[in-house]
Amino acid sequence: MQKQLNRILVINPGSTSTKIGVFDNDVQILEKTIRHSTEELADFPAIIDQFQFRKQNILEALDEEGMNVSKLSAVCGRGGLLRPIEGGTYAVNEAMLEDLREGYSGQHASNLGGIIAHEIAEGLNIPAFIVDPVVVDELSPISRISGFSLIERKSIFHALNQKAVARRYAKETGRAYKDLRLIVTHMGGGITVGVHEDGKVVDVNNGLHGDGPFSPERAGTVPAGDLVELCFSGQYYRHEIMKKLVGQGGLVGYLGTNDAVTVEKRIQKGDKEAALIYDAMAYQVAREIGSASAVLKGQVDAIILTGGLAYGKDFVKAISDRISWIADVVVHPGENELQALAEGASRVLDGEEQARIYPNG
Ligand SMILES: Nc1ncnc2c1ncn2[C@@H]1O[C@H](COP(=O)(O)OP(=O)(O)OP(=O)(O)O)[C@@H](O)[C@H]1O
Numbered sequence: 001m002q003k004q005l006n007r008i009l010v011i012n013p014g015s016t017s018t019k020i021g022v023f024d025n026d027v028q029i030l031e032k033t034i035r036h037s038t039e040e041l042a043d044f045p046a047i048i049d050q051f052q053f054r055k056q057n058i059l060e061a062l063d064e065e066g067m068n069v070s071k072l073s074a075v076c077g078r079g080g081l082l083r084p085i086e087g088g089t090y091a092v093n094e095a096m097l098e099d100l101r102e103g104y105s106g107q108h109a110s111n112l113g114g115i116i117a118h119e120i121a122e123g124l125n126i127p128a129f130i131v132d133p134v135v136v137d138e139l140s141p142i143s144r145i146s147g148f149s150l151i152e153r154k155s156i157f158h159a160l161n162q163k164a165v166a167r168r169y170a171k172e173t174g175r176a177y178k179d180l181r182l183i184v185t186h187m188g189g190g191i192t193v194g195v196h197e198d199g200k201v202v203d204v205n206n207g208l209h210g211d212g213p214f215s216p217e218r219a220g221t222v223p224a225g226d227l228v229e230l231c232f233s234g235q236y237y238r239h240e241i242m243k244k245l246v247g248q249g250g251l252v253g254y255l256g257t258n259d260a261v262t263v264e265k266r267i268q269k270g271d272k273e274a275a276l277i278y279d280a281m282a283y284q285v286a287r288e289i290g291s292a293s294a295v296l297k298g299q300v301d302a303i304i305l306t307g308g309l310a311y312g313k314d315f316v317k318a319i320s321d322r323i324s325w326i327a328d329v330v331v332h333p334g335e336n337e338l339q340a341l342a343e344g345a346s347r348v349l350d351g352e353e354q355a356r357i358y359p360n361g
């Protein structure tokens with residue numbers, strides 16, 4: 001029997017960009033990346049305030065490409081900082097929208113994915129979904145221990161892309177994902193290094209909230225005592241400190257841009273400060289990978305480098321030089337997120353899977 005044709009719009013709001021795709025079942029017919037500069041995003045006090053701006057950008061991009069939205073069967077967004085849940089495809093419901101708008105587990109660009117998907121789908125009377133949101137939680141009990149009894153480590157990471165590239169690597173090497181021991185390093189506006197063991201991400205740095213390497217927009221781990229002093233110095237409001245850690249941390253804080261391509265150009269022109277900071281970012285990523293390899297007792301099938309920063313050849317080399325002794329380094333620049341979103345929605349539309357229901361408060 002012939003499979004019914006489902007046209008799916010997928011939306012992936014990242015910290016520095018909004019990526020969209022249109023798929024006929026799992027075949028991509030359109031892909032577009034809308035980049036957002038630091039200056040553009042600085043106009044919005046909170047990420048949720050970017051809703052109209054990003055939605056308008058998406059509708060304009062579809063219009064420019066001559067895409068007739070009335071032909072869509074579903075809209076699927078990247079899911080955000082919800083309550084900790086299992087991986088899978090979830091139907092967008094009121095409880096989810098409330099948590100996304102409120103930022104139940106914090107503010108993140110992907111909170112906009114479900115909200116924008118719902119908004120576009122509602123107007124067309126079609127379903128809206130999210131897939132593998134950033135709160136997918138498969139941490140081992142030992143990795144939850146932070147060392148400070150009042151605070152537990154949390155699983156907030158690029159679950160969608162990490163799972164997608166890990167499965168792709170498994171397919172390419174003819175092995176089952178659940179049999180592999182991988183370190184998957186997503187390097188985008190944020191950077192997360194996941195330890196994949198038995199098909200689960202048993203340890204990962206919380207890339208959003210002060211854990212792990214710094215990134216184009218995040219400060220990563222900072223000295224806790226000094227941070228406490230700064231918080232109580234009377235110099236800053238809470239939201240100002242948060243913004244310095246997330247959004248205006250990392251490259252933005254040091255060099256005023258979230259764009260690694262701009263940083264590379266500055267380095268080529270002899271900017272020594274840019275060279276030091278860029279190398280420090282690679283150094284911190286390598287150090288995190290080293291610590292992830294200890295979780296796997298050194299038995300690592302592969303280290304996968306992915307995300308936008310993996311396009312940077314010098315950056316990848318600076319990391320690889322420090323960690324290639326651990327295991328093979330496989331580079332998948334960019335991400336598989338659009339495809340993963342489309343496949344997640346397709347599985348539900350084709351009846352292979354039931355959409356999961358996001359729990360009510
Ligand atoms: N060709 C390239 N060379 C080097 N860096 C690049 C290249 N292309 C993109 N980047 C950098 O990758 C970063 C953005 O990566 P990506 O698009 O994966 O992030 P995002 O989707 O906005 O955020 P996140 O992945 O954290 O959700 C930016 O710093 C961008 O400058």
Ligand SMILES: CCCC(=O)O
Binds near residue numbers: 189191
């Ligand atoms: C996806 C969570 C990590 C980040 O955005 O930095």
